[in-house]
Amino acid sequence: MAEAARELPQAPEGLIKTPRALAEVCDHLAAAKLFAFDTEFLSGRTYRPRLCLVQVATDERVALIDPLALRDLGPLWELLADPAVEKICHAGEHDLAVAGRAGGLTLQNVFDCQIAAALVGIGYEIGAAQLVEMVTGVQLSKRDQRSNWARRPLAPSQLAYAANDVRYLPAVHRLLLERATATGRMAWVRAACDEACDQVGPDLEFAVVYARTGLRWRLAPGQLSVLWELLQWRDAFAQKLDCPTGSLLKDDMLARLADKSPDTHRGLRQVKAMADAEIARFGDDLLGAIRRGQELSPDRLPPLPPPAPDTADTKRLAEIIKAATQLICHAQGVWPNVVVDASQLEELLRLLACGGDLSGHALMQGWRRECLGEALLGLLRGQARVTLQMTEGQLSAEMTSP
DSSP states (O other): OHHHHSOOOOOOSSOBOSHHHHHHHHHHHHHHSEEEEEEEEEOSSSSSOEEEEEEEEOSSOEEEEOTTTOSOOHHHHHHHHOTTSEEEESSOHHHHHHHHHHHTSOOOSEEEHHHHHHHTTSOSSOOHHHHHHHHHOOOOOOTTTTOOTTOSSOOHHHHHHHHHHHHTHHHHHHHHHHHHHHHTOHHHHHHHHHHHHHTOSHHHHHHHHHHHHHHHHTOOHHHHHHHHHHHHHHHHHHHHHTOOGGGTOOHHHHHHHHHHOOOSHHHHHTSTTOOHHHHHHHHHHHHHHHHHHHHSOGGGSOOOOOOOOOSHHHHHHHHHHHHHHHHHHHHTTOOHHHHOOHHHHHHHHHHHHHTOOOTTSGGGSHHHIIIIIHHHHHHHTTSOEEEEEEETTEEEEEEEOO
16 A cells, blocks of 8 residues: 555654653644654553553654653643644543543544544454554554553563554554545544543543443432442542552442442441451441432432333333444444444433433434434334345445335
């Protein structure tokens, strides 16, 4: 391919460790108006992942920035939040979260190659290495993927691996832009990438856990108040100990506690899978959180939609919605999970089962309506028919009137 012949920047031999060097790199990135970025971090041991390395690249240069040596990465964070400078990443959900927390800013104008690939017919589960090989013919090694990135000095193989994570992304970006333009899906890609940036943040992460757990367990309003306080306690306790929240008590255990809401240590022992060691360590704290939750008005909690009716007809409708979503998306070469998530399908099911207003649902807005919502709604209401056809191993779909 044409990109294979393009001269790529060389991997650096060392790290950016001084404010002066960082400023010079950031000046280069700002002038380019477009750069690739990635991060390496350690997670699973601390309250928040520990940022260990930031990689950036343009067509002319690759730089590896050392956040362990530099106390202030402000100039870099400002670029990541600058809407006038486009940033390229691949599967950047965690990178966005880590960088956003470290800089205290919301990243803007990010092009996620994984999201783009999912919307232009290439596929969502394709890795960065596969995209690089597709574009350049280069096969990248994954040997150092699980390295200890907090170690200093980094080994030459680690430096090479980290550089390769970004040095090919501008070429991948160009291919995906061509595909998005050719398929008429550029607006879809831009909107989906913008949404990915908007969905990153500690407060949003907390709210997602609360909503996911409360809806799955079908907790009553009073129980949701207890769940909220238990989540608040766990988060504050994990932050104090600088440990992952999941290393204390899992989401399902907090849901069981909210469901039963025991008021004594004896009651805690009757909660399924609650260990004596956990009661000895957290018992008083848990009972205090439960009491606070019982005193908390449900009106002060983030609103959650009621679950769909638990009937045989509703369960059948859920299976129909899921199957139709998969077929309509795959027939367009679009990965369904990028278009709609489980909570959005649950909300759609509830509205359909209860005869609610669908106009405000995510699938009835913007690019999602064009991609899936209109076809799905027409199919479910008997106002349209989706005709599927397999030709030379490719699935296609055509919308027709019944």
